[in-house]
Amino acid sequence: MKMKGTQILLECLKAEGVDVMFGYPGGSVIDIYDELHRNPAVKHILVRHEQAAVHAADGYARATGKVGVALATSGPGATNTVTGIATANMDSIPIVVFTGQVPTHLIGNDAFQECDITGITRPCTKHNYLVRNPDELAGTIREAFHIARTGRPGPVLVDLPKNVIAAEVDYDPAKIRIDSTRLSLPPKPSSKKYVQLLEMLRAAKRPMLMTGGGILLGKASEELRSFARRAKLPVTSTLMGLGAFPGSDPLFLGMPGMHGTYFANMAISHCDLLICIGARFDDRVTGKLETFASNAQIIHVDVDPSSINKNIVVDLPIVSDAKSALENINRLLKDNSYTATDAERKDWLEQIESWKKKAPLSYCQDSEHIKPQCVIETLHEITKGKAIITTEVGQNQMWAAQFYRYDDPNTFISSGGLGTMGYGFPAAMGVKLAFPDRIVVDIAGDGSIQMNIQEMATCMQYKIPVKIVLLNNGYLGMVRQWQELFYEKRYSNTDMTFQPDFVKVAEAYGWQALRARFSSRGSSPTGPASWTSRCPARSASTPW
Amino acid sequence: MDKKENVISLLVNNKPDVLARVAGTLGGKGYNIETLCVDVTINPDVSKIILTTIGTKATVQKIEAQLARLIDVIKVENLTDVETVKRELVLIRMSLTADNKNELIRRINQLNCKILTFNSDHCVLEFRGSKAEVDKVLETLKPLGIDDIARTGIAALERKN
Numbered sequence: 001m002k003m004k005g006t007q008i009l010l011e012c013l014k015a016e017g018v019d020v021m022f023g024y025p026g027g028s029v030i031d032i033y034d035e036l037h038r039n040p041a042v043k044h045i046l047v048r049h050e051q052a053a054v055h056a057a058d059g060y061a062r063a064t065g066k067v068g069v070a071l072a073t074s075g076p077g078a079t080n081t082v083t084g085i086a087t088a089n090m091d092s093i094p095i096v097v098f099t100g101q102v103p104t105h106l107i108g109n110d111a112f113q114e115c116d117i118t119g120i121t122r123p124c125t126k127h128n129y130l131v132r133n134p135d136e137l138a139g140t141i142r143e144a145f146h147i148a149r150t151g152r153p154g155p156v157l158v159d160l161p162k163n164v165i166a167a168e169v170d171y172d173p174a175k176i177r178i179d180s181t182r183l184s185l186p187p188k189p190s191s192k193k194y195v196q197l198l199e200m201l202r203a204a205k206r207p208m209l210m211t212g213g214g215i216l217l218g219k220a221s222e223e224l225r226s227f228a229r230r231a232k233l234p235v236t237s238t239l240m241g242l243g244a245f246p247g248s249d250p251l252f253l254g255m256p257g258m259h260g261t262y263f264a265n266m267a268i269s270h271c272d273l274l275i276c277i278g279a280r281f282d283d284r285v286t287g288k289l290e291t292f293a294s295n296a297q298i299i300h301v302d303v304d305p306s307s308i309n310k311n312i313v314v315d316l317p318i319v320s321d322a323k324s325a326l327e328n329i330n331r332l333l334k335d336n337s338y339t340a341t342d343a344e345r346k347d348w349l350e351q352i353e354s355w356k357k358k359a360p361l362s363y364c365q366d367s368e369h370i371k372p373q374c375v376i377e378t379l380h381e382i383t384k385g386k387a388i389i390t391t392e393v394g395q396n397q398m399w400a401a402q403f404y405r406y407d408d409p410n411t412f413i414s415s416g417g418l419g420t421m422g423y424g425f426p427a428a429m430g431v432k433l434a435f436p437d438r439i440v441v442d443i444a445g446d447g448s449i450q451m452n453i454q455e456m457a458t459c460m461q462y463k464i465p466v467k468i469v470l471l472n473n474g475y476l477g478m479v480r481q482w483q484e485l486f487y488e489k490r491y492s493n494t495d496m497t498f499q500p501d502f503v504k505v506a507e508a509y510g511w512q513a514l515r516a517r518f519s520s521r522g523s524s525p526t527g528p529a530s531w532t533s534r535c536p537a538r539s540a541s542t543p544w
Numbered sequence: 545m546d547k548k549e550n551v552i553s554l555l556v557n558n559k560p561d562v563l564a565r566v567a568g569t570l571g572g573k574g575y576n577i578e579t580l581c582v583d584v585t586i587n588p589d590v591s592k593i594i595l596t597t598i599g600t601k602a603t604v605q606k607i608e609a610q611l612a613r614l615i616d617v618i619k620v621e622n623l624t625d626v627e628t629v630k631r632e633l634v635l636i637r638m639s640l641t642a643d644n645k646n647e648l649i650r651r652i653n654q655l656n657c658k659i660l661t662f663n664s665d666h667c668v669l670e671f672r673g674s675k676a677e678v679d680k681v682l683e684t685l686k687p688l689g690i691d692d693i694a695r696t697g698i699a700a701l702e703r704k705n
Binding site for chain 1: 561564565568572602605606609610612613614615
């Protein structure tokens with residue numbers, strides 16, 4: 001059947017199960033918007049900045065495990081997506097970003113709003129396409145979704161010249177073929193590897209697990225829980241993996257590394273077997289590589305062969321997605337009737353317990369100021385730990401990671417690898433659209449929130465009732481913390497001397513906003529302001 | 545660990561931006577491509593890229609893993625320690641003068657260079673051999689007035705003895 005490229009695009013999106021997309025129109029994509037006007041097959045959310053469209057698609061993808069979709073016009077619309085794409089790339093998030101492009105005969109002519117977006121995004125996408133031939137449109141879109149979600153997921157960009165999407169070509173979904181040789185996955189590891197893992201586990205006196213975002217991406221939380229509990233393994237999780245293993249489980253140690261707990265780091269330093277699944281030994285986790293887990297044999301399970309032996313040379317590499325690896329491990333434990341005994345783990349778990357008692361995560365209460373950690377603990381109480389939390393980047397992010405215990409997968413949503421300020425709020429919109437019945441809260445700082453604050457309008461337009469808890473300390477806190485610790489308190493350009501009245505800003509967008517000035521445990525930080533403080537927390541929510 | 549020259553052979557889909565992806569993967573991580581040789585294989589949809597880069601074994605293994613991640617890369621092989629035939633071709637244009645002509649002709653015969661064109665001012669020579677042999681030919685001819693050269697970079701193929 002003959003169909004216009006724009007119709008084919010929407011048909012393909014429907015076929016991929018896309019129910020919402022985030023975008024911003026412009027000259028090169030006006031035909032697509034015209035088609036959406038005629039055929040609102042996919043719900044479109046008009047954001048206020050293309051970066052936010054990509055973060056929202058990314059948040060949607062992290063919360064649902066599905067592929068998120070964003071759309072932007074050529075030139076500046078396309079370049080505005082780059083930070084969002086790089087964010088998704090660093091955290092291996094499956095999104096497909098469509099960008100408009102000038103007509104093919106103008107490409108290379110410095111046409112109005114022309115830019116080489118496939119060239120610009122080549123290093124920060126899993127793959128990208130410039131569709132030059134309308135006949136290739138449907139196949140390219142299907143391949144783009146397949147690549148985004150297969151193996152180690154990641155962002156894929158599809159650049160659509162205006163004449164390509166305006167052309168009429170034959171469309172028959174049954175005839176779309178994608179080249180499987182381009183998309184082959186590494187072979188499954190031999191069963192010997194798992195036997196070796198079990199042998200190493202049996203021989204170990206102080207074994208532990210380190211898990212990361214790969215568990216969430218591989219949807220392997222259940223399998224992880226069953227393995228850790230059966231083998232009685234303490235679990236430390238990187239920022240990206242929070243929620244995969246319950247934060248309230250006694251075996252849970254919190255995060256490793258620079259922003260991690262004392263006890264997780266002590267455990268890593270003293271363990272004799274570290275089984276790392278779906279984490280990539282980031283420098284914020286390992287610190288100095290020579291001293292990281294220096295007493296341990298290391299097993300590394302990762303779906304991406306290029307992650308193995310990249311930062312840390314390991315004793316047993318296993319190239320596999322987390323779910324099938326853990327299924328194999330669990331089956332092997334069952335077949336061998338292996339369950340760790342209490343006696344076997346007694347000394348090791350007692351040692352960890354003593355580290356936990358010696359230096360738990362804590363902070364000094366202060367009668368004058370609201371401590372951000374207290375805000376987050378209170379938020380946990382009020383939401384009974386059931387909210388989906390997104391974060392911005394900086395101190396707010398680390399406190400949110402440390403002080404809100406995540407018991408369920410995909411409930412902590414944060415830019416880990418790239419560390420993108422301005423991520424959390426638009427991501428929260430994507431999450432809320434996927435889960436309208438859940439409470440979705442963006443934990444923000446006063447620096448980060450101003451990077452995408454314009455999306456307050458989007459929330460009003462589409463009635464997306466997310467909440468923002470703004471920890472306002474008047475500083476770019478994380479950088480200030482480094483200046484304090486490592487730069488002899490030279491607070492260069494981290495003091496936000498002028499700040500808007502955030503309550504008024506929120507109200508101007510039609511939001512309800514409240515300011516809390518004093519801390520009083522047990523009282524809601526969303527309650528009316530009654531105390532005064534230099535560092536008030538602010539809370540804003542849409543009026544629904 | 546010692547750095548050495550590595551020969552990497554890639555089978556890639558024959559598409560316009562594949563070379564940019566390969567070059568970007570190396571360049572973006574700070575590795576230089578020393579030589580590069582690209583052309584289509586007997587399958588017109590597939591091209592072969594043979595490149596050399598200098599690095600330690602561990603570093604080059606990382607580069608190979610990164611290259612293998614590219615969607616359009618079909619196969620990555622490191623031929624450094626494999627029994628291969630390696631050849632490079634160089635075209636050399638010499639400026640001819642009354643002073644150097646006789647000596648040049650003597651050298652050309654001695655070095656086994658092929659004469660492709662010869663006129664009163666210039667001649668273009670062709671030489672094939674290993675990288676070291678090409679280097680030696682260029683060194684020998686340099687004092688006689690090399691005008692310009694074009695090297696193909698190394699092509700390598702496993703012997704399969």
